[in-house]
Amino acid sequence: MDPETSRTHARGGEVSGTAMPDDMPLVRRAQAGDEEAYEELIRRHQHRIYGLCYHLTSNHEDAADLAQDALIKAWKALRSFKGDSSFYTWLYRIAYNTVLNHLKQRRNRTPHLSLDDLDFNAEHTPELLELISTITPRRDIGLAELHQKLNEALLRLSEEHRTVVTFHDIQGLPHDAIAEIMQCNPGTVRSRLHYARQQLQGLLGDFLKQ
Numbered sequence: 001m002d003p004e005t006s007r008t009h010a011r012g013g014e015v016s017g018t019a020m021p022d023d024m025p026l027v028r029r030a031q032a033g034d035e036e037a038y039e040e041l042i043r044r045h046q047h048r049i050y051g052l053c054y055h056l057t058s059n060h061e062d063a064a065d066l067a068q069d070a071l072i073k074a075w076k077a078l079r080s081f082k083g084d085s086s087f088y089t090w091l092y093r094i095a096y097n098t099v100l101n102h103l104k105q106r107r108n109r110t111p112h113l114s115l116d117d118l119d120f121n122a123e124h125t126p127e128l129l130e131l132i133s134t135i136t137p138r139r140d141i142g143l144a145e146l147h148q149k150l151n152e153a154l155l156r157l158s159e160e161h162r163t164v165v166t167f168h169d170i171q172g173l174p175h176d177a178i179a180e181i182m183q184c185n186p187g188t189v190r191s192r193l194h195y196a197r198q199q200l201q202g203l204l205g206d207f208l209k210q
Contacts, residue, residue, distance in 0.1 A: 023087035055166040056099045070095035092181045153203040161196035
């Protein structure tokens with residue numbers, strides 16, 4: 001797999017809706033050495049992989065590099081994929097672990113947010129917008145300002161709580177899939193999500209009630 005090709009794929013692409021297509025025919029072809037089949041798998045999942053990396057790091061360059069690394073790792077490990085889980089769950093776990101390792105290395109650095117980085121896709125996250133609408137009468141908040149506050153609030157959550165919000169409220173993954181990726185039980189996912197939403201409500205409450 002050409003790293004530059006993976007970098008290009010890591011930055012773009014779309015996945016329409018939340019339904020995951022059947023990846024196994026492409027996976028089998030890719031396991032047999034068909035790079036075009038793997039390129040199609042990348043096209044299906046690249047946007048969400050990049051989104052996961054970005055929402056956990058709030059840095060576009062880091063997210064692109066981490067998404068690239070995850071896609072290359074997945075290509076190298078593809079023959080070991082047995083199909084015990086869905087391909088996207090397996091791929092997301094690789095990306096998730098890649099980001100966690102990166103975050104451990106940068107833990108002593110203060111996350112930096114620039115206005116160029118603040119592009120939280122709020123208009124496509126109905127759960128968060130519903131949360132916001134319950135705690136504010138304001139309807140004229142500028143989207144850019146809302147993006148900034150949401151990013152800042154997300155960065156104040158723990159990695160585990162930020163991850164469940166990213167997976168569930170932003171990317172639309174079900175509890176069972178998140179549990180498989182994070183290697184915990186669905187009940188733990190639900191409790192983390194509940195706690196994370198409470199934390200976000202507290203962090204955003206003062207701003208939104210102004």
